[in-house]
Amino acid sequence: MLNVNVELKERFYPIHIGEGLLSNPNVYPLKAGDKIMVVTNPTVAKYYLTNLIATLQQIGCIVEQVLLPDGEKYKTIESLNLIFTALLKANYGRDATIIALGGGVIGDVAGFAASTYQRGIRFIQIPTTLLAQVDSSVGGKTAVNHELGKNMIGAFYQPCAVIIDTQTLKTLPKREVNAGLAEVIKYGAILDYSFFEWLEKHIDLLVALDQKHLQQCIAHCCKIKADVVARDETEKNERALLNLGHTFGHAIETHLGYGNWLHGEAVAAGSMMAAVLSKILGDLDDNDVARLEKLLARANLPTYSPDGMQPEDYLPYMMRDKKVLSGQLRLILLKSLGQAYIATETELPLVLEAIRCCTQTD
């Protein structure tokens, strides 16, 4: 088992990474009598809920469960309310604990519910997708979508523990594993050139779910993100770097309707747009862009804008991005592979040009 500690100003929490942790009562910061609400969805429940409940009952916990409909389009205030209703019907008080068992959607909705139920209860995350394991389970961002924008309603709220059982990736659709690798590659591109090189060597093993390399990779990504978050919990500054490709990516997801492209797929294409824009600005060279494109392609990820989405289609969504300050677009761009920065004065024609370069014409 690998462990990564997330150290924040007032709090501290551990991330445990290993095979079979779902069945290991020792990794749960719980005791007999604790009241647990497991939040999951039918897809994940089918594989892992029985196992988790057995472990919790072995500890002596009182366990209730609530299943949310599966998918990004259910990352809504209505799903949030299903959790509140379940908690209230169970007469759970401020001493209850929510466990999120699932991917990013479950983690985001359940975490937001934990942060707002009776103004905050305890929260444990068990991310079951690679994307959630390396990204959304670390750092305390919780949210639901609004019909006018993604992740617009939420809170910064930290779990008391994150438990990553890498066995869960074996039941994950390949397409979702690949989408998770988009975020993995992003870490290398923005902050860690030698990790980028490591990925160029081992990406095929990761695609093939080699457990040893997966665990190393997940631990390393968690460590990178934990360090960034510890330095900048509420995203005033450096944490924004983690959003490489996300402003473009959110535009893609919103334009297509949530769920048509996976988040990681949109981030992959968005990262390419950011890289091409960085090349236009003279920071990356052709070879850098080609290396990023090749690495994404080896993980079977899209490196182009979706068919039929025009460069101009991106702008309304991008201007509504949370990173917009005083009407000024803020993009994460690359000085070099392994070094990202926040660009605040990028001219819109150049942004459109970069998107155009990533638009397939046939």
Place this chain on the structure above:
Amino acid sequence: MLNVNVELKERFYPIHIGEGLLSNPNVYPLKAGDKIMVVTNPTVAKYYLTNLIATLQQIGCIVEQVLLPDGEKYKTIESLNLIFTALLKANYGRDATIIALGGGVIGDVAGFAASTYQRGIRFIQIPTTLLAQVDSSVGGKTAVNHELGKNMIGAFYQPCAVIIDTQTLKTLPKREVNAGLAEVIKYGAILDYSFFEWLEKHIDLLVALDQKHLQQCIAHCCKIKADVVARDETEKNERALLNLGHTFGHAIETHLGYGNWLHGEAVAAGSMMAAVLSKILGDLDDNDVARLEKLLARANLPTYSPDGMQPEDYLPYMMRDKKVLSGQLRLILLKSLGQAYIATETELPLVLEAIRCCTQTD
């Protein structure tokens, strides 16, 4: 103008109290170009919105507004969503500021919206009811109701300033002024015997809206609450004392349906129940209970359970209270007038007996 400073671990914010502050641009922590979303309701808007907008425009702010339907029954997730939609339609980003202009409902919903819109934006409160001025505007509790319980969904979130214009009380219905006095009396009863005596001397002037005494009284209550909140921001302990009468009161409000009794009226009756229970437990004497009852009555407040509500009717609501820990009812009771404590092991038959003593039989 009187000023009270609320000092919290990481933050600090001022409360300004005076006549005509709504029109004084110097008390707003804002500058030209700031984007403001004023959240209010039609009743308050009629009297004060034009005035506020003129002041904000004098500063040079960009101002948008959203009107929520008036009343406790609209303190819902749906109202919250009206604010999110208005913010998104205005393309407001993380640098926007919400101003809550209104009573406790507006403050609670707008504050919760501010805490969760894009994971947190700035928030200024302009409370226009006495209740909101002495209670809900101080301390950062924000919330909406759930159909299964009051204030069940919310966050601890501090405003960057609170501006109390005591002129606004002149347009407030008398019944609501009185309801505010229930919370004022509560401060004396739980923490400040000499303030309780001051109220016994001056309650009639307060009922008559004497501006000088009102400002003194509001400043004193804010000071008491600010001190408590500074010592215990997230209600682990001492802050719970502020809930004298609230567990009984919430049961009354929920049972009757929100809005039939005003919150302050329910708190007044609830405070009497807590006092009678304290007498049953041997801490207060008959004279203490009579003094509290008389003070509440001089402010035209109810000191009895609503007609037709039986003692047993209280229990289901009380057991769902946020202060319940591990299934154990936690009540705020009085050791003496001016000294409250948290009672964790009160036997239910005694609780029922106290409610029965406050039930009118005719």
